[in-house]
Amino acid sequence: MAWTFSGVLLDGFAGERVVAGTGEPEELPGRYALAGLVDAHAHPTVAADEHGPYLADREHGTGRLEEYAASGVTVIRDAGGLSPVSLGFARTAAAGHPAVTAAGRFLAPRHRYFPRMHSPVAPDELAAAVRAEVAAGALWVKIIGDFPEWGEDGPVPQSTAATYDLGTLRQAVGAAHAAGARVAVHSTLPDSGLVGIGADSIEHGTALGHRELDVLGTRGGAWTPTLCAVLQGRDSPDPAVRRRADELRERLRDGLPYAVAHGVRVLAGTDVVGTIADEIALLAGHGLSARQAIAAAGSHARDFLGIHPEGDIVTYDADPLEDPGVLASPAAVVVRGVRVR
Ligand SMILES: [Zn+2]
Numbered sequence: 001m002a003w004t005f006s007g008v009l010l011d012g013f014a015g016e017r018v019v020a021g022t023g024e025p026e027e028l029p030g031r032y033a034l035a036g037l038v039d040a041h042a043h044p045t046v047a048a049d050e051h052g053p054y055l056a057d058r059e060h061g062t063g064r065l066e067e068y069a070a071s072g073v074t075v076i077r078d079a080g081g082l083s084p085v086s087l088g089f090a091r092t093a094a095a096g097h098p099a100v101t102a103a104g105r106f107l108a109p110r111h112r113y114f115p116r117m118h119s120p121v122a123p124d125e126l127a128a129a130v131r132a133e134v135a136a137g138a139l140w141v142k143i144i145g146d147f148p149e150w151g152e153d154g155p156v157p158q159s160t161a162a163t164y165d166l167g168t169l170r171q172a173v174g175a176a177h178a179a180g181a182r183v184a185v186h187s188t189l190p191d192s193g194l195v196g197i198g199a200d201s202i203e204h205g206t207a208l209g210h211r212e213l214d215v216l217g218t219r220g221g222a223w224t225p226t227l228c229a230v231l232q233g234r235d236s237p238d239p240a241v242r243r244r245a246d247e248l249r250e251r252l253r254d255g256l257p258y259a260v261a262h263g264v265r266v267l268a269g270t271d272v273v274g275t276i277a278d279e280i281a282l283l284a285g286h287g288l289s290a291r292q293a294i295a296a297a298g299s300h301a302r303d304f305l306g307i308h309p310e311g312d313i314v315t316y317d318a319d320p321l322e323d324p325g326v327l328a329s330p331a332a333v334v335v336r337g338v339r340v341r
Helices: 058-070 083-091 123-135 166-178 210-218 239-261 276-284 290-296 299-305 324-328
Strands: 002-005 018-020 025-027 032-034 037-042 046-049 052-055 073-078 099-102 140-144 182-187 201-204 222-224 313-316 332-335
Touching: 002 313, 037 058, 037 222, 037 276, 037 299, 058 073, 058 083, 058 332, 073 083, 073 299, 083 099, 123 140, 123 166, 140 166, 166 182, 210 222, 210 239, 276 290, 276 324, 290 299, 290 324
Parallel strands: 002 025, 037 073, 073 099, 140 182, 182 201, 201 222
Antiparallel strands: 002 018, 032 313, 046 052, 313 332
């Protein structure tokens, strides 16, 4: 089927009329359209149970990719997971699944990440582990830059600290770049130095200050604030948790527009919570305009990731620039010519 659309094209979607796929033409429902949405921080192979997150299997990952597609997500950056499966998804995009670029395994030392999510990587093994992931096909590598200490009974309170020293990280970033891959770093501490090691993308970045954003923006680096994940406490019944979330929201309302104004590519990423529609609405609620928030999950993300698939289109009955909430219910989704909704 050749899916056609002739309503209002948004977010730099070029042309006046879109045709996706080949064969008999059929007009898609909806009045507004985007060229697909991008989830720049997703974990298709990660599942969670009462003990927290764990690495699942290919079947789980396939199911998640179908859910992403149905929600209008046509491109994913897999920010860490079950490496052989993630890299397999990246190598071969199945019909109707989002295009995937993947980071392979989570790189973190012993006791500094969710125990079921990684095999520990000692500091003197980090650069080699990076090279191995890239050799296996990873175009990104994911380094956990700070994390709570993980004891017998879970995270030790107030123990969040750097995982590797900056020299080790700089070497690892150099190894990735030399092999042609880019680096995403999980970062939640203030003035951590993680922006200075040359990482291409800061994940979460809840404590990024203006000085770090200046440096990141100057070299065209990205920040994926994963608001669905980091603001989970915003509706907590515990007032102390809500207060911490409110403080973070204040910082984000300052930092996000500052970042955009200073050249940082802010990207939308759902992590393992929420939906791309929620994430865009949160970006729009924390200092970005609706247009900027949609671009963070659209044209800006595709440009930064260097992925521009043909034949992706997501349509809506109402204008998402007026109300990003409409992104939660696409009228139709076509992924590389295949209609999945
Ligand atoms: Zn994540």
